[in-house]
Amino acid sequence: MYLCNLFWGERSVHAHVGPSRLVTDRALLDTYADTPGSLITILQETQETYGYLPMNVMERIAERTGTPIATIVGVATFYAQFRLEPVGKHLIMLCQGTACHVNGSELISAAVTDELGIEDGETTEDGLFSLKHVACLGCCSLSPVMMINGNTYGSLTPDKARKILRELAAEDAEGSEA
């Protein structure tokens, strides 16, 4: 596992909008709503909380900040870091940049698809894994690379990628038995 120097604002969460999250939203908006230029920060924090940007939360942001909902949705769809749909517990961001492509990212993608039964943009039925193909993750010297939940895995081979996924699944299985 390696550290990459990019902030993706990625964390996957199973969505449930309960009362404590509404309190969090209110505190977040009280902190930033009147600060010009803080929309990106609000959206990043919101995604950190929910794992994606729920439409009803974006509507609350629009109301509280006085920003048209169309503007907020426009920003959310413009930047690749934002998601409008919930993702699995483990978000696999598989690099398809030039260095990774040259060093076999297609083989890694095929191994992930074979192991989990999902293609780019899909989530496993158990909600554990989502797969997303992305552009350069900023760790080209480690190519081919994938990032899962903010952790970077480099110098991948198909077998290494399968092993990582199996270990994560095993950790989850152990956690659910405890």
Ligand code: FES
């Ligand atoms: S091309 Fe994959 S990390 Fe740069």
